[in-house]
Amino acid sequence: MHWRTLATATLQIAILCALALAFFMRTPQVSGLSMAPHIDSGEIVVINTMAYRFGRPSRGQIIAFHHDSPAPEIFIKRIIGLPGDRIAIDKGRVTVNGAPLDEPYVRFPDGRTFAQVTVPKGALYVLGDNRADSDDSRFWGFVQQDQVLGKALFGIWPLDRLGRL
Numbered sequence: 001m002h003w004r005t006l007a008t009a010t011l012q013i014a015i016l017c018a019l020a021l022a023f024f025m026r027t028p029q030v031s032g033l034s035m036a037p038h039i040d041s042g043e044i045v046v047i048n049t050m051a052y053r054f055g056r057p058s059r060g061q062i063i064a065f066h067h068d069s070p071a072p073e074i075f076i077k078r079i080i081g082l083p084g085d086r087i088a089i090d091k092g093r094v095t096v097n098g099a100p101l102d103e104p105y106v107r108f109p110d111g112r113t114f115a116q117v118t119v120p121k122g123a124l125y126v127l128g129d130n131r132a133d134s135d136d137s138r139f140w141g142f143v144q145q146d147q148v149l150g151k152a153l154f155g156i157w158p159l160d161r162l163g164r165l
Helices: 003-024
Strands: 044-048 062-067 073-081 086-090 093-096 114-118 123-127 148-157
Touching: 062 123, 073 093
Parallel strands: none
Antiparallel strands: 044 148, 062 073, 062 148, 073 123, 086 093, 086 114
16 A cells, blocks of 8 residues: 555545534533543543434433533433333432342442332433432432433553443
8 A cells, every 4th residue: 555545535534524523423521430440530521412312321321411410410320211211229229110220330329229210201311420429310310312422432541441341
């Protein structure tokens, strides 16, 4: 392959990536420990803003959404409950529709109990992976699906976190 052909192809790919980032992706910087150890404070995460225009959210996905408590900001949490799901938390153990939820991503549990709730239509129930230090649906309720910015894909900064979530 001739070096000019390679350079042209590389430039075209770079331009396509820049356009995708500009129009279909967001890159918020995470502030806080609620998703630790999977997403660290200060980490920059790529969010696919088109993910839910063509598909539906599913349990276990990590999403970014607008939240207004106490001031407007972007939160990143994991989807635990979908519309119609009954969510209960007993001494830190989450059940969905009466079945225990397998949560290998939770490294810092919270042993508290919360009343059972049913996720309404058009809403999601979200929790941080670091249950001991997360401001989430246990405290302020559901996330409306129209507040969701998109699906978290991977980290890009710092470089040692590149590609991980």
